Amino acid sequence: MVDTRERAGIGVAGEPAASTAIAMNGGEAVAYALRQIEPEVVAAYPITPQTLIIEKFAEYCADGVVRTEYINVESEHAALSACVGASAAGARAVTATAGPGLALMFEMLGVTSGMRLPIVMHLCTRALSAPLNILGDHSDAMAMRETGWVMISGSNPQEAYDLAIVAQIVAEHPDVMLPCATMIDGFMVTHAVERVDVLPDDVVREYVGEYEPEMSLLVPGSEATYGALDFRDYYFEHRRQQEAALYAAQSVVEDALQRFGEISGRDHHILEPYMMDDAEVALVMMGSAEGQVHAAVNAARAAGLKAGALRIRLFRPFPVAAVAEALSGVRVVGVMDRAIGLGSADNPLLADVKAALWSRSDRPLARGFVYGLGGRVVTQGQMNQAFDELRSALETGEVGTDPTYLGLREVQDETVLGEGTTA
């Protein structure tokens, strides 16, 4: 069956040749992976910039390419609620959302992880309101970070595809049994058309296998009560189990990425270091700004600075020891936050990195940067500026306490700002 509405090469049902290269955007790449995985249930509510995923997947359903039940729910809260029902019924359940949609889901994020349901969500990261903004930043993902989900971040359409497949087996691993979210940047990944190498359907299906829980609402003879009331006598124990399972997910993600590497030839890790071997200064970041950061590393190196970069792919559980190890030898670390932790001691990623480094007696100086809020254009120039500041800190041994806001309309006359206007 050939879908003539497609641009050439995309959405051809059946099996593409091994490692077929297709030009598609990140949203279509996720939908392509979902077609191959063919979850029993997809429930989603449209929201920019996630719509590319669900519209594409709806076409697969309409054409009978997949046997999935696609539930066109009336809200994001209902999207995740329907997935909860489906997952407890023993089905693979997938949803996708962004920004305010995630905020509306919030109650169910914790319900999903607390009930230990391996639901997969594709989060197309977007700014939170107000003011209303449909563009990309990480405010939504940061608001989600302590709800008990495994969170894996991608930086381009290829990773959107790859991680959509990997997330499925991470969530369902017996040691994990937790929901898993992939984070792909709204517009910069979801709408960016790039070359995506897709695997043959059967290779993907063999990799993800089938989800076959021993008990479910629908497995005869396993009449259980899911989602019970849990008081002071057991809630604490369940919370502790949840925490342990989330930390156990790190090695599961490492294994899943390695196995994926074996079938795809793509070498993904929980952290992606760039020029870190001898780096004295490094920028830690997450998401689609990787290209600008790498270009700035190259420029800084050309100017004689031993610069490096570290991209976080596994955000939750935060790989504390691995981050500390990756930054050993670095004397000044800069951390790029694409969200503000309003009122917090530090912005979210900076706080995580600092905590990871705290136990090291030789811990480096750490400086925070904020960039790209509400879709503010991210440039190599901003990253060059960041490395300039890291170079200065390296030379003076001083980093200051306030973050630097890259690309912000700064106040020209600092005297108009009173004390305490920034952290």
Added chain:
Amino acid sequence: MTQPGAESWVDVPTGGTVVNPGSTERNLTGSWRTKRPVIDFDACSHCMICWVMCPDSCFATAKGTLVSVDLDHCKGCGICASECPRKCIEMVAEGRD
């Protein structure tokens, strides 16, 4: 009710899923009661109105006849006595014979 410490957190069923169907039966809610139903079986027609109206499933039946009241669980609400068409259930204060 199992107390914390009786088993480690590792051994508790995950996710709060309850895997003992119907296990509330071990909660003896009969202790709530201040009055208990006493059935005059001579007058009872085994119409089963008490069975269908009981909030606590306390009327034990066998082959379509009423055989006993489950006083381990009866909370003493008195709906059975109010609804019995033959008025053959009487609520008697606990502590008296």
Added chain:
Amino acid sequence: MTLKLRELSMLDDGFNPGHGLCAGCSESVIVRQVLTALENPPVVALATGCLEVSSTRFPDTAWKVPLIHSAFENAATSASGVEAAFKALVRKGRMADRPITFVVFGGDGATYDIGFQWLSGALERGHKFMYVCLNNEGYMNTGIQRSGATMLGAWTTTTPAGSVTPGKPQWRKDMTGIIAAHGIPYVAQAAVHHWKDLMTKVRKAEAADGPAFINVLAPCDRGWRYEPEDTMAISRLAVETALWPLYEVENGKYKLNGPRHKSLPIVDYLESQGRFRHLLRNGDPAVVEEIQGIVDLEWNRLREKCGLEPELSKNEAEAVTSAD
């Protein structure tokens, strides 16, 4: 199987005692009647509420049938997820097809108010499930607060009877009518004391080709302020005063199932419960009259939908008589 109590009493209803519902609570009676009436094995979804917290406290459950609860407002959506999962698992050949009835229990808070959108969406999508509203006219689980189902004049903890407002200032939502407006195959109103009517409606809901909704009045002795043994009597009064008519809407066709005439004035109902005592004791005849007027109006509207002549209120009847 026919609905004969002696035969039904030989079945296991799937809901055990030892739960923590109050003595005299109607909710477990309704649950037992619903489960007993089902012909297929059920999968149940619960909304947060009295029934849920009282029957599913880890590590125990009163339920012997598969059950899911996840939040207050979304039980209908949980059920739609389970139903969709079953269809897909069968379609993919991973599970044999078999008859299952997906049943949701939610209180009036979960149904009329916080969960209204979730229910409406699930009905509109046409999932095959049966939604049973345990309507005790208030948020009893959190301590007897008013809901969209609480009636005019009723005392609740958030509509106390004060010197300025006599209990709840508003009437109630016609939720059964609102659900009927979704055009689903089966909608009904039932009452716990009329077990045969309720069970018959459960059978029809189960057989319906699509979503079904049954709104069951669920008297609450704690919240309505009456003695526990009067639960069925109060339910009966609600029907006899035409405050809670028993009717059904089957494929759009309205039909009265209960009494065709209102036999008692609303004041008889109000007198039976402490939550209305202030209306009678302090003498607030205007509110009582207003309630009677609304009951009469709604009763006649329902009669009209059922193809019956309007029944005159007492005042109207007197007016007609004096004109003669």
